[in-house]
Amino acid sequence: MQDARIRSVAAVFLWAAVLTVLLPGLILQSHGLRLSAASALQLVVVAHTGGALTRVLTAAEVRFVALGFWVFAYIWLGLAPLAMLASDTYPWPYRPGGTTALGAVAVVELGLLAHSAGTALAARHGRARPDTAPAGLLERVLSRRLAPWRLLALCAISLAFAALLIAGQPGRLTAYFTSRQAITETGGDDASLRSLISWSLSVPAFWALLGLLRVPRLADGDRWLRGLRWILLPLLVALNVVVNNPISKPRFWAGMVLLTLLFSVPRLCRPRTFRVTAAAVLAALLFVFPYSDYFRYSDRESVAVVSLADQFTTNGDYDAFQQVQTGVDYAGDNGFEPQNALGPLLFMVPRSAWPQKPDDTGITLARYAGYDFHNLSAPLWIESYLWAGPFAVVLVFLLLGALGRRVDDVRHRLRGVPGTLAALLVPAFAFYQMVFLRGSLLAIAGPLTLLVAVPLLISIPTARASRLPSSALPTAPTPHASIPGTGGHP
Known part of the structure; x- marks a missing residue:
């Protein structure tokens, strides 16, 4: 139909x-x-x-x-x-x-x-595409299922790492409920190392909690696993409240965590409920998001409520279009730079080994505009434009549109199978996509890689799962582990 x-x-x-x-x-x-x-x-x-x-x-x-x-x-x-x-x-x-x-x-x-x-x-x-066609690479990836024992190992590693990191930094737990500025100041002078440690704690903690909530029940009984879940669940909830709250983490990331946990409940993924919840998300982004940066700095000013139009023209959170304009002028003066496309792909290569490594595009545009502050966005539109002009824009967004539709279609086909990456990774990527689109790519490449890599490490292919009696792929939806307050299949 x-x-x-x-x-x-x-x-x-x-x-x-x-x-x-x-x-x-x-x-x-x-x-x-x-x-x-x-x-x-x-x-x-x-x-x-x-x-x-x-x-x-x-x-x-x-x-x-x-x-x-x-x-x-x-x-x-x-x-x-x-x-x-x-x-x-x-x-x-x-x-x-x-x-x-x-x-x-x-x-x-x-x-x-x-x-x-x-x-x-x-x-x-x-x-x-015929229904009998073999599954492609994307479908094989998204059909991977959570492996309970790998997930439990991630939970243990996340908790141990958190205990070591939080206990060893100045301010300990207090810093995570003060401001993002306080977290930055307790991390030392090496910004790259500070960012790596922060994301290495936040991303696994998020996936450990999400996986613990949605891992399917084992076919041969899971009394021991159920007991471990009861012990780990409150610990993982508390850990995420500490390391993934909107006070100590960027609002886009904290929002992604909350929305992914919310939409992991199957009842909220029904079309009618999804539409209502999506409308609420849109309203929150329009009318609440502009005021949600209250905890960014330790010295806070009083919140002044202004019109939506004034927010768009005075709040730096909405600088995407202005950065596109700046980028157009930059390209007019300096030409296109195709080599900069390698920066996000090879973000892990240190500058000591690659002296010509491209700078963050947001920083480049801020310097071109003569700003003293450099923490600005660089939307994917201008990132791709600076690589090779309109041709690059068309190519990048043509591929992005095709990939997005393909991912949504695969998730729809696998919606009745619990514990797959389609049910967990797709919502997470969809909401983190707003960070990806806002850019710049070099700044978000590390967190994005972690966001995708961690669930791959705690899951196994469907073909392998079907050979294991303890995690056989069900022919009908299987109930999730009995964890209080997490919902489940209707």
């Missing part, structure tokens, strides 16, 4: 009106609309992102990856730039010209069109 036959006409109309008329209208009501080619094209971007997000929120299937992409595109590259172009006000001092603004909007829309084309091609290929 086609989506068009299943979608509610009323729901489509309501969401389209809210996303493409009401919210943009509220922004323009505050500042008016400066008539220009850039602002006219930006209205096209708003209509494109709002329409695509409407499709996700009214679809008959749950599409986590599509949700993450279009939520980011709609807010950070749809509404926020509309407010900036309407008011000619930006978060940072750098001011590009009108031609640059038009070029930046064109780069953004080009990436969105390529992403939509990649999604459509992947959907068409998926419909034409």
Whole structure:
């Protein structure tokens, strides 16, 4: 049955009106609309992102990856730039010209069109693919199942590492509930080492808790495992409260942890419930996220509630479009730099061994703009544009759209099988995708690698699982371990 036959006409109309008329209208009501080619094209971007997000929120299937992409595109590259172009006000001092603004909007829309084309091609290929076709690499990876004993080993390692690290740093537990600045100051002078240690504690702790909640029950009984779960669960909950809370970790990461744990409950992955929860997530990002950076610094100012349009034009969290503009000017002055694409791929190579290793793109653009502060974003649109211009933008987003649709389709096919990476890794990647899209890539390559590598290490292939009597792949959904308060299959 086609989506068009299943979608509610009323729901489509309501969401389209809210996303493409009401919210943009509220922004323009505050500042008016400066008539220009850039602002006219930006209205096209708003209509494109709002329409695509409407499709996700009214679809008959749950599409986590599509949700993450279009939520980011709609807010950070749809509404926020509309407010900036309407008011000619930006978060940072750098001011590009009108031609640059038009070029930046064109780069953004080009990436969105390529992403939509990649999604459509992947959907068409998926419909034409016979059900008897052998599983591809992506499906084999996402069908991997959690291995209970590997998971328990990860739990033990996470707790032991946390005990050593937290006990050995100044401030101990107190620092994790003070501010991100306090955590930074207790980590010493080596920023790279400090970041590595922090993520090496946070990511395994997250996966240990998520895996413990969703690991399937063993076919031959699991009395010992059940007892260990009862012991480890409160410890892992407490550990994640310490190392993955929004006070000591970036808000995007803390939000990803919370949303992944939330959507790991099967009842919330039903289409109707998913749509309601996704709408709540969108509302929280629009109206709560701007004020959630309260704990970033130890010296806190009082929270001033301002309009959505003012948040978009004065809050540095929404600098994505301005950074795209800065990047367009940078490319005009310095040309394209294809070699910089190797930086995120080879992020583990130290600069001592690779003196010409590319700098973080956000830092490069901050220096070009003459800022004293360098902790800025570099959206994937401008990252790819700086590699090889429009060609690179089209290629990157075409592949990203196809991959995202493919991942969502595989998760949908495996939705009835508990304990697979499709049920756990896909939501985690989908929500971390907003960090990936915001960039810069070199800064997030390490955490992203850990986010994907850890679940691979605590899972085994489906073919191998089917040969083990203690973890045989069920022909029907199997109940999860009996852990209080975690939900389960209906």
